[in-house]
Amino acid sequence: MSATELSPGTRDSAKVMNRTDLSKRLVARLHGGEAVIGGIGNTNFDLWAAGQRPENFYMLGSMGLACPIALGVALAQPQRRVIGIEGDGSILMQLGCLGTIAAQGQKNLTIVIMDNGSYQITGGQATLTARGTDIVAVARGAGLEKSAWAADEKDFETRIDRALAADGPWLIAARIDDKPPAAETERNPARIRDRFMQGLGVKS
Amino acid sequence: MSDESAPPAPWHETLLKVLKANQVRLITYVPDRVLTPLIGAVHADGFFTVISPPREEEAVGIVAGAWMGGVRGVVLMQTSGFATLPNVLASLAVPYQIPVLMVVSERGTLGEFNIGQAMVCRTMRPVLESLGIENHTITRLDELEFIADRTIQQALLTRAPAALILSPLLTGGKTVRK
Numbered sequence: 488m489s490a491t492e493l494s495p496g497t498r499d500s501a502k503v504m505n506r507t508d509l510s511k512r513l514v515a516r517l518h519g520g521e522a523v524i525g526g527i528g529n530t531n532f533d534l535w536a537a538g539q540r541p542e543n544f545y546m547l548g549s550m551g552l553a554c555p556i557a558l559g560v561a562l563a564q565p566q567r568r569v570i571g572i573e574g575d576g577s578i579l580m581q582l583g584c585l586g587t588i589a590a591q592g593q594k595n596l597t598i599v600i601m602d603n604g605s606y607q608i609t610g611g612q613a614t615l616t617a618r619g620t621d622i623v624a625v626a627r628g629a630g631l632e633k634s635a636w637a638a639d640e641k642d643f644e645t646r647i648d649r650a651l652a653a654d655g656p657w658l659i660a661a662r663i664d665d666k667p668p669a670a671e672t673e674r675n676p677a678r679i680r681d682r683f684m685q686g687l688g689v690k691s
Numbered sequence: 692m693s694d695e696s697a698p699p700a701p702w703h704e705t706l707l708k709v710l711k712a713n714q715v716r717l718i719t720y721v722p723d724r725v726l727t728p729l730i731g732a733v734h735a736d737g738f739f740t741v742i743s744p745p746r747e748e749e750a751v752g753i754v755a756g757a758w759m760g761g762v763r764g765v766v767l768m769q770t771s772g773f774a775t776l777p778n779v780l781a782s783l784a785v786p787y788q789i790p791v792l793m794v795v796s797e798r799g800t801l802g803e804f805n806i807g808q809a810m811v812c813r814t815m816r817p818v819l820e821s822l823g824i825e826n827h828t829i830t831r832l833d834e835l836e837f838i839a840d841r842t843i844q845q846a847l848l849t850r851a852p853a854a855l856i857l858s859p860l861l862t863g864g865k866t867v868r869k
Contacts, residue, residue: 524756544759548782552752555744559756559764562717562740567760583745584752591742676786680759689761691850 495623496636498602498616501662504640506530506601507669509661510537510572512640513599516647517542519568522560522687525672526553526573528608530601532668534572541686545672545679551581554598558588561596564687568595568651575602575616582625588656589630597650598626600660607665626658634658699832702861703729706794709839710765711738713847715792717757717764719743719750721772725796725862730767747772751779755789763847765792770799773854774811777818780852785822788850792843794857797828801859804867815856825853830860 510533517523517540524544525531530553531545544560546553557571578585578600588596604617616622626634633650637643637659650657672679684691700708706729710718718733718741720726733739740762744750747768754764773795784791798805799812819826825845827838839855846853858864 555752556756563760563762
């Protein structure tokens with residue numbers, strides 16, 4: 488890796504992108520049966536909108552637990568790459584999980600943070616990331632050394648490709664705008680779970 | 692022939708045996724004084740993967756993910772830790788039909804010295820009952836294996852979370868005289 492690739496970057500210098508677009512770019516780069524856990528709210532709505540893969544899990548509650556759920560899947564299936572996508576409000580609610588993942592050194596796990604500095608789904612109230620908290624700095628402080636801001640869309644794709652090819656745990660943070668999601672996830676938890684387990688090849 | 696004069700195995704040895712017999716390989720916990728011998732034993736046993744996240748809610752997420760990936764797990768905690776779980780149980784384990792197994796060391800009763808523990812203990816069973824979560828309070832060593840084994844099996848077969856509450860009658864609990 489070059490020095491630029493290792494640099495964490497800063498929230499202020501990262502380009503403000505769009506969640507729907509980034510979700511599509513992410514899903515388009517998945518070719519190895521990667522499991523993806525979409526955090527509560529708009530994060531999993533845009534994952535749903537990007538194409539309903541059986542290896543996707545959509546959270547309809549339990550705010551803040553996308554990364555712990557992803558860690559559990561990654562532990563159970565170490566040969567499979569696992570991605571947890573979480574919003575800034577959600578990860579702020581469960582920052583301890585960054586330390587757990589770092590301590591576990593889970594090689595097949597990647598965390599993607601979609602950061603628009605707001606609790607968008609509840610009315611756009613500011614989160615702490617809009618007031619100075621830098622999730623990449625927090626993640627690095629928690630021991631996740633391979634944490635960085637995506638500078639732009641191309642850099643996001645490059646970082647996803649690298650995370651799917653080399654040992655993690657990785658954390659990729661993306662600044663996003665406040666555009667609404669492209670669709671809403673079908674709210675049927677038992678069906679979501681059953682499809683996901685089929686996608687992972689597990690008898691439920 | 693069994694030696695009837697031999698003392699029965701301590702509760703933590705029996706519980707560890709039941710977890711193994713049911714292929715529960717992932718142990719997550721937030722520490723508790725009473726659970727210390729069980730926590731020490733699972734760390735020392737290569738059969739188990741052991742993770743100690745800083746919060747019980749996170750442990751439930753990890754165990755839920757692992758079960759969907761094909762590995763059975765349990766969350767060990769004390770009563771006050773259980774009190775942090777209603778949201779994740781109501782919005783993840785119950786509606787998604789995920790058999791999150793919980794072992795709760797019961798504080799707050801039978802000689803509690805901390806009023807906060809006594810108060811929070813009173814919330815535990817109403818929460819479990821209101822969510823329809825199968826739960827059993829284990830008070831006797833001779834009933835431990837049967838209750839734990841059957842509860843785990845039922846949880847897995849019915850895809851429902853379940854809680855085993857370890858009473859001070861079983862474990863000795865934690866008192867001010869120690």
